[in-house]
Amino acid sequence: MSTPAADPLARERSHLAASRAALRAMREDVESLDISDVTANWVNAQILARQIDERVQALADLSDTPLFFGRLDYLRAPGAERAAGAHGESFYIGRRHVHDADGDPMVVDWRAPVSQPFYRASRKDPMDVALRRRFGYAGGELTAYEDEHLSDPAEAARTSRLLQQEIERPRVGPMRDIVATIQPEQDEIVRSGLGGTVCVQGGPGTGKTAVGLHRVAYLLYAHRDRLARTGTLVIGPNRSFLHYIEQVLPALGELSVRQATVDDLVAHVEVCGTDDAAAALVKGDARMAQVLRRALYAHVTPPTEPVVVVRGSRRWRVPAYEVGEMVRELLDRGIRYGAAREALPRRIAHAVLVRMEQSGEAPDDRVQDAVARTGAVKAAVRAIWPAVDPAKLVLRLLTDAEFLAAHAAGVLSEDEQKTIRWAKAVRSVKSARWSAADAVLVDEARDLIDRTPSLGHVVLDEAQDLSPMQYRAVGRRCTTGSATVLGDLAQGTTPWATRGWREALAHLGKDDAVIEELTAGFRVPTDVVTYASRLLPHIAPGLTPVASVRENPGAFEVRRVSGDADVVAACAEALRHEGSVGLIAADARIPALTEALGSAGLGCLAPGEETSYDTRLTLVPASLAKGLEYDYVVLDEPQAVVDGEPDERTGLRRLYVTLTRAVSGLTVTHRAPLPEQLA
Numbered sequence: 294m295s296t297p298a299a300d301p302l303a304r305e306r307s308h309l310a311a312s313r314a315a316l317r318a319m320r321e322d323v324e325s326l327d328i329s330d331v332t333a334n335w336v337n338a339q340i341l342a343r344q345i346d347e348r349v350q351a352l353a354d355l356s357d358t359p360l361f362f363g364r365l366d367y368l369r370a371p372g373a374e375r376a377a378g379a380h381g382e383s384f385y386i387g388r389r390h391v392h393d394a395d396g397d398p399m400v401v402d403w404r405a406p407v408s409q410p411f412y413r414a415s416r417k418d419p420m421d422v423a424l425r426r427r428f429g430y431a432g433g434e435l436t437a438y439e440d441e442h443l444s445d446p447a448e449a450a451r452t453s454r455l456l457q458q459e460i461e462r463p464r465v466g467p468m469r470d471i472v473a474t475i476q477p478e479q480d481e482i483v484r485s486g487l488g489g490t491v492c493v494q495g496g497p498g499t500g501k502t503a504v505g506l507h508r509v510a511y512l513l514y515a516h517r518d519r520l521a522r523t524g525t526l527v528i529g530p531n532r533s534f535l536h537y538i539e540q541v542l543p544a545l546g547e548l549s550v551r552q553a554t555v556d557d558l559v560a561h562v563e564v565c566g567t568d569d570a571a572a573a574l575v576k577g578d579a580r581m582a583q584v585l586r587r588a589l590y591a592h593v594t595p596p597t598e599p600v601v602v603v604r605g606s607r608r609w610r611v612p613a614y615e616v617g618e619m620v621r622e623l624l625d626r627g628i629r630y631g632a633a634r635e636a637l638p639r640r641i642a643h644a645v646l647v648r649m650e651q652s653g654e655a656p657d658d659r660v661q662d663a664v665a666r667t668g669a670v671k672a673a674v675r676a677i678w679p680a681v682d683p684a685k686l687v688l689r690l691l692t693d694a695e696f697l698a699a700h701a702a703g704v705l706s707e708d709e710q711k712t713i714r715w716a717k718a719v720r721s722v723k724s725a726r727w728s729a730a731d732a733v734l735v736d737e738a739r740d741l742i743d744r745t746p747s748l749g750h751v752v753l754d755e756a757q758d759l760s761p762m763q764y765r766a767v768g769r770r771c772t773t774g775s776a777t778v779l780g781d782l783a784q785g786t787t788p789w790a791t792r793g794w795r796e797a798l799a800h801l802g803k804d805d806a807v808i809e810e811l812t813a814g815f816r817v818p819t820d821v822v823t824y825a826s827r828l829l830p831h832i833a834p835g836l837t838p839v840a841s842v843r844e845n846p847g848a849f850e851v852r853r854v855s856g857d858a859d860v861v862a863a864c865a866e867a868l869r870h871e872g873s874v875g876l877i878a879a880d881a882r883i884p885a886l887t888e889a890l891g892s893a894g895l896g897c898l899a900p901g902e903e904t905s906y907d908t909r910l911t912l913v914p915a916s917l918a919k920g921l922e923y924d925y926v927v928l929d930e931p932q933a934v935v936d937g938e939p940d941e942r943t944g945l946r947r948l949y950v951t952l953t954r955a956v957s958g959l960t961v962t963h964r965a966p967l968p969e970q971l972a
């Protein structure tokens with residue numbers, strides 16, 4: 294038997310054991326903190342106790358997540374300034390920092406500068422790294438390692454087995470992190486600075502979602518204090534998608550990131566109505582912002598009467614033209630409607646104060662406050678600059694043809710105005726049947742009145758489906774922060790889907806964003822991606838097809854069937870393999886397939902519900918397939934998927950989404966002829 298000193302694997306295992314012990318000691322240190330001396334009151338004690346709890350949680354040693362997954366041995370001296378700590382030292386790279394009793398690092402956080410060469414170093418640019426070692430684990434046990442001597446010209450480059458294994462690993466359960474295998478082009482995006490907005494165009498399975506989530510985790514590490522104050526947000530297309538990704542950040546030790554849909558962000562009115570495509574298209578158009586602004590500011594009426602304030606036995610008169618100048622000045626300053634409305638009484642009061650001083654009085658600030666609150670000033674402000682309720686403003690635009698015409702003239706055509714007007718009169722904001730697009734209009738109106746607070750960083754996933762007005766809604770949540778915009782033009786399935794990223798970024802208010810492209814595919818096997826890419830010339834000409842990095846060719850079959858029982862049989866076959874199975878079908882086919890699965894005794898989940906080793910089959914309506922993935926996919930009736938959409942291009946895009954969800958195998962079943970674009 295080899296001794297630990299001689300056997301490298303045994304040495305690494307003993308470092309793992311020592312690191313685990315060190316982590317345990319760190320946790321015990323925190324657990325044993327006695328806070329009774331340092332907390333003066335109950336509230337402080339509660340806050341501190343919670344922070345300690347969180348820290349203990351963050352220091353948990355999860356049996357199924359390896360404490361470290363890589364090691365870097367630095368060369369000595371040269372380039373020491375490029376790689377902090379490069380003195381021929383080795384560093385173990387893991388999800389979190391672990392130190393020993395002397396404070397020396399046993400494991401360094403993957404986000405630390407010293408870890409960066411693990412992701413970026415290459416034979417061309419070894420970044421002072423002599424050895425890069427990747428570790429393989431099986432059931433929490435360290436079982437393998439793989440070395441690259443980056444500075445050794447004699448060693449040939451080869452693809453990492455461990456990376457390949459990681460990509461092939463069955464996908465049961467929620468989305469996983471990719472810290473151990475982030476690729477250089479992905480790492481560039483992950484580690485790009487907090488100051489700039491990055492937009493990533495990437496085909497299905499190129500890791501956009503993964504990259505976006507790891508970027509937040511990185512930013513939280515690099516700018517923890519600032520982002521703790523300003524906040525971070527991940528925006529996804531729907532609940533089931535958010536549910537699918539919700540574990541990734543906690544697994545990386547980040548518990549504070551909010552996740553929401555665009556609809557959640559603008560939920561100021563209750564949405565229970567829908568728009569037809571034509572109405573939604575106009576409501577989502579950026580010109581609506583102009584209409585809203587005009588309609589809002591039409592409430593400002595220049596004064597025709599002087600403001601007369603009575604104090605004691607004296608009357609003070611501010612003439613209409615002078616108040617008019619104040620109003621013009623507030624309009625010119627471009628501050629929010631609400632802020633200007635609050636400033637006006639003080640301006641008028643100030644004019645009164647000047648008059649008091651001119652006549653020998655010596656009023657102070659309290660007098661100015663009192664004057665600003667007098668009935669006369671309040672009444673004047675109500676008449677000149679009335680309070681406006683944003684939802685009522687939108688309601689009026691959508692129901693009052695004359696009001697809409699007055700403010701949309703020259704912006705929306707008469708036809709467009711007619712398209713967005715509600716058919717039925719509505720009595721109140723509460724009884725209105727608001728649609729999702731209406732809620733975005735209300736959000737825009739609210740922001741015209743009071744500035745929406747900005748977060749520090751926003752990740753916007755599946756961005757290609759947003760309307761210009763939705764981009765604006767997201768943009769106002771990161772006016773002073775930055776964003777990561779992720780999407781694929783070929784997967785846009787809304788009538789207003791993004792045509793080009795520059796235009797979208799302008800609506801977001803981030804014209805200076807950098808646009809990156811990812812083309813290496815980690816999900817879909819080559820044969821499947823080649824088949825799906827037949828659709829690209831019809832749905833997004835000019836986009837680069839995804840090049841699969843998977844070596845396993847995967848299983849791919851197009852099968853003619855004679856009924857739903859055959860579809861169920863295809864699912865049963867898929868279930869014989871390890872991993873998750875998705876049966877994806879046109880939304881209209883879901884009831885029939887639910888029944889067919891039921892009669893065959895096959896239980897199934899809804900999208901977003903977590904697959905486990907016992908329940909691995911999910912029945913996915915095509916409209917919810919975006920962003921999700923399954924080891925084996927059975928795609929039911931492609932033509933029905935296309936027909937489920939209002940037009941052929943959208944239908945083919947939906948089909949492209951559904952064809953690109955499979956990791957290991959895809960079976961396409963059909964009774965009707967396949968869409969000709971797939972031929």
Ligand SMILES: Nc1ncnc2c1ncn2[C@@H]1O[C@H](COP(=O)(O)OP(=O)(O)OP(=O)(O)O)[C@@H](O)[C@H]1O
Pocket residue numbers: 459460469470471474475476479495496497498499500501502503504781815816919920921922953
């Ligand atoms: N560097 C990587 N190493 C291992 N797995 C990766 C890597 N990058 C991406 N993956 C995996 O590839 C799959 C697809 O990633 P992801 O869902 O982020 O792609 P996407 O570009 O958002 O796809 P879609 O356009 O379909 O939403 C995921 O299972 C992800 O974990």
